[in-house]
Amino acid sequence: MKKLILILLGCLAFACENIIPEPPAVDEILDGPIDGLNSSEQARFLAGDFAFNDEVFSSGTGLGPTFVATSCGSCHAGDGKGHPFTTLTRFGQTAPNTPPNLLIGGPQLQNRAIPGYTPEILPEGTPFMKLTPPAVTGLGLLSALTDEQILTNADPYDLDGDGISGVPNYVNPPAYFVPKWFHQDANGRYMGRFGKKAATIDLLQQTVSAYNQDMGITSTFEPVDPFSGLEVDQEVSDQTVRDVVFYLRTLKTPIQRSQNDQQIIQGKTLFSQIQCGDCHTPEWTTPTSDIVALSNKTFFPYTDLLLHDMGPGLDDGVTEGSAETFEWRTPPLWGLGLSPNSQGGSYFLMHDGRASSIEEAILLHGGEANSSRTKFESLSAEDRTALIRFLESL
């Protein structure tokens, strides 16, 4: 008996360090902080992580009464792209530079309601767009770029004749917006860089709007309840909002996998050759930032953060800010290959999740991307595979 117990205890002591399940490879997950945060920044990251991923709202804590999702993490599982289950529906603005029609319930449909309440219903015949939640990784580096840097790629009138425009979306800032040194005032409006239509200027606006429009949670920044249209008590603290913003700023960037694989290298070359990179700008470098870990970093998001005409096939007849209804912001491609890990094992790509594969997504490109799509269609099967593998590696 004694021997048996000693053997068991010995085995346990030996095995203890190996009994915790192995972590997934660091390049297979999106969650985690960017390198270089100090201890106080890590603590703040954790506070934001909790608020973003673990804090669930219920009717007792302010949810709704009409809403889309019950928590931030419900839409951005593992900080990755979302699923049609939490797709947003926006409506109410059908032309650039016009205010959204709030009288019909715009700009966003709250399609769910707590028990005893009736959710919002889309007015009959109203144009709408469905928006799949984007991945939230690497946003800090994108938010650290200057307007000037982004505008370098803008070519609204296609003066260089390459068929690619690149248009900034100028939007009216919310009352609480405080311009940073890198924002450029354009007659009281500012350039948006987040959201499918680039209609959101910074991550504070993104966070406040998501609390309010997605969960029906009011804050001192956005005190109007979308259900009643009345100002109500704040349901999330300023500190929590700012912690979430900090979390979003300091989430790590997706790490490319199998970079040295020959087929992936070939795919990267093809990506450039067929001019995907004209809009999906591969490389950026941040200026000095208030967060040291974000300062002077070169990163590879594959976006220019500008709007492009994507053709009639992707024109939903609805827009935001100064964007045309057929214009969409170039989405970052980093983390693309990890999308199924947050979308339930499948791909739901393009702005509304209509594409179930990367290839299908490419073939849905129109407008300014016609040329690249045509070149993709003319690639050999082997080259197509290489290009897809490259995109999957991001």
Next chain:
Amino acid sequence: MKKYLFLPVFLFALVANAQIDSTLLKRVPVDTSYTRAMNMDAVYNRPFLQIGNLPASIGGYVEADYQYMGQDGITEGHSFRIPRFTLFVASSIHRKIKFLSEIELEEGGKQISIEFAALDLTFHPLLNLRGGVVMNPIGAFNQNHDGPKWEFVDRPIAMTEMLPATWSNVGFGLYGKYYSKAWAFGYEAYLTNGFDNSIISNNQNKTFLPAAKENALRFEESSNGQPLFTGKIAVRNNKVGEIGLSYMGGIYNRFEEDGLVLDAKRRLDVLAVDFNTTISATKTYLVGEWAWVLVDVPETYSQQYGERQKGGFVDIVQPILRGKLAGFDKAVFSLACRLEYVDWNVGSFEETGGNISDDLWAVVPAISFRPVSQTVIRLNYRYMQQQDILGNPPAKIGGVQFGLSSYF
């Protein structure tokens, strides 16, 4: 690491050596009909101590454990817990009238609850009236949950988080048993206060029946004026084992207040089947339970909160050494394994038709040592995989748990 392993053993030794004046106490033997006892008898089928000639007897149990758990390579380190400390008081008012109460202090007193406080009046073996705070007899674990009876540190997830355990309410009911040779038949039927809106409006982001336990007002008044019915029938054969079938259901939501209609009446229905048996040839003990939960969730609410849940567990316990061990005359050393599964949200997404996941499974191999039947020392390894609602790659959770539990 080794020092942490020896610490609980050392502490246990200290407790074991502590002495009190026991001359005033006499141990009330466990019900002598134990071999014929059913799960429904669990509340009285416990060791009690009687003080002198007082008509009341007392008892209880304590659980303490250590765990080293982690998820996906990240661990919170070493942790010690006292998940529950429970006191029983029983008294016989008359040959046919008895009272028993069970007070539980969970997590070091963070939560104190009356789990059971009921008066039983026997009119006939088949007709007993019970009133007070009763344990709703849904499944077997809710009735028979005392820590020292189990070889595992954690309680089965399906029976504590899908079904709420310990789930007790104020109410009345009838129960009875009938014996015929090796057979026993039992029934229970109660009307009690019940659930509330919190089961689909909580911070768990899923339909979560135990959320209603947070509402202590249920001991004062019903949340909606609608009684919850809980009923169970069970059959036991002394050579084969016991099987039970139980149902719990009623309107769970507050649909009306001050005469004003707030919502439609929404039902909750729970069905459970439980069994236990001992394979006589090998003395292998098997116990298991499976349950289905059906909740009327408003169509316009989020599918995050499932309309259907299912889950259960099976424990396999194999004694491998019996007899005089480590100075104890009737000690038992066993190997055991628990398999458990919960699907928090059975169904498919309206948007895609794809399966809603939100499920988990676990396997828990265990070693237990019972120096006496009322005391158990147990060492478990838990491995669990848990998927989110979308079915993304599962979180992998694992680690060791060591604990002791004993009646006193």
